[in-house]
Amino acid sequence: MRPDPLRTGQQSLPFHQGASVQLGLIGLGRMGGNMRDRLRASGHEVVGYDPRPEVSDVESLEALAGALAAPRVVWVMVPSGEPTRSTVRKLADVLEPGDLVIDGGNSRYTDDGPNAALLDEKGIGYIDCGVSGGIWGKDNGYGLMAGGSAEHVERAMPIFDALRPEGPREEGFAHAGPVGAGHFSKMVHNGIEYGLMQAYAEGFELLSAVELVTDVPAVLQAWSRGTVVRSWLLDLLVLALKDDPGLAALDDYVDDSGEGRWTIEEAITHAVPLPVISAALFARFGSRQESSPAMRAVAALRQQFGGHAVRAAGPSGTPGQHAGPSSGTGSTQG
Numbered sequence: 424m425r426p427d428p429l430r431t432g433q434q435s436l437p438f439h440q441g442a443s444v445q446l447g448l449i450g451l452g453r454m455g456g457n458m459r460d461r462l463r464a465s466g467h468e469v470v471g472y473d474p475r476p477e478v479s480d481v482e483s484l485e486a487l488a489g490a491l492a493a494p495r496v497v498w499v500m501v502p503s504g505e506p507t508r509s510t511v512r513k514l515a516d517v518l519e520p521g522d523l524v525i526d527g528g529n530s531r532y533t534d535d536g537p538n539a540a541l542l543d544e545k546g547i548g549y550i551d552c553g554v555s556g557g558i559w560g561k562d563n564g565y566g567l568m569a570g571g572s573a574e575h576v577e578r579a580m581p582i583f584d585a586l587r588p589e590g591p592r593e594e595g596f597a598h599a600g601p602v603g604a605g606h607f608s609k610m611v612h613n614g615i616e617y618g619l620m621q622a623y624a625e626g627f628e629l630l631s632a633v634e635l636v637t638d639v640p641a642v643l644q645a646w647s648r649g650t651v652v653r654s655w656l657l658d659l660l661v662l663a664l665k666d667d668p669g670l671a672a673l674d675d676y677v678d679d680s681g682e683g684r685w686t687i688e689e690a691i692t693h694a695v696p697l698p699v700i701s702a703a704l705f706a707r708f709g710s711r712q713e714s715s716p717a718m719r720a721v722a723a724l725r726q727q728f729g730g731h732a733v734r735a736a737g738p739s740g741t742p743g744q745h746a747g748p749s750s751g752t753g754s755t756q757g
Contacts, residue, residue, distance in 0.1 A: 443467055444581045447487045449510060450500035451478045457561035465585035484517050494521035496579060503530045511538045520546025523575055527552045531685055532606040539602045548575045551602060553609020564588030567596045570605030614686030614700045619656055621703035640664040677710045
């Protein structure tokens with residue numbers, strides 16, 4: 424495996440070396456642009472297209488197809504949903520029989536069947552590939568999960584080998600199954616990621632809440648070697664705390680890009696319990712609320728059945744202030 428970038432004093436291993444291939448790459452953002460750099464560093468020829476002319480190698484998809492020798496391989500790295508579907512439709516018109524399209528974005532796996540069918544009508548192959556590694560993938564390599572036929576996957580293997588981390592292929596690449604399996608695997612990967620991040624975050628909050636622990640970042644960093652909770656995500660949290668020990672510069676609003684929701688929807692369909700991933704997703708929903716109607720309802724119920732103290736709405740509310748009638752029962756329930 425390539426050394427972790429957080430381990431100082433170590434140099435990255437050289438990129439994979441092998442037979443040079445030619446690739447078209449659509450989408451040169453944070454991920455796509457770094458992938459182009461990594462592939463070129465491996466000796467492969469990459470022709471990139473992006474709507475932003477300052478980063479694009481060609482001015483259009485038609486020009487991209489014209490710059491590649493047949494049979495072509497084109498990797499799509501654009502936002503999921505309609506942007507990807509639209510790009511695949513355009514490629515169906517500009518590519519030729521025998522060409523191959525790889526969708527490396529975070530598409531929902533249910534999009535892969537229709538995309539593959541559309542291209543198949545034109546004699547064009549299709550692979551869906553889940554990609555993990557984020558902005559660190561350029562140096563560390565990307566975890567890859569591919570879906571498609573064995574023939575198509577084998578054809579694209581020099582590209583996968585250049586993008587994956589150094590080390591045994593099976594530790595950074597999987598042919599997960601037929602079309603759709605790659606994106607389904609990446610969806611589950613991201614759902615797990617939600618749960619892991621939430622667990623680290625809750626541990627950080629509890630450590631920070633007590634006076635007994637005086638150096639929370641040091642504790643987290645001590646976990647990064649030799650413990651059962653060590654991971655790259657933990658290393659990234661330690662890195663963030665070095666810059667901002669209390670994370671005071673960040674707002675607590677957390678978005679989600681869809682994969683956690685899709686994972687939970689599939690769990691419901693297949694009756695698979697996912698309490699940790701579900702709780703992590705709902706915690707993100709809670710982070711976006713300026714106030715919680717649900718918790719106001721809970722406060723009202725506690726007051727109604729037990730006479731418990733509540734806070735009045737607004738800045739004047741203090742613990743023990745009653746916003747409405749109290750039953751005075753002295754109940755300890757709830």
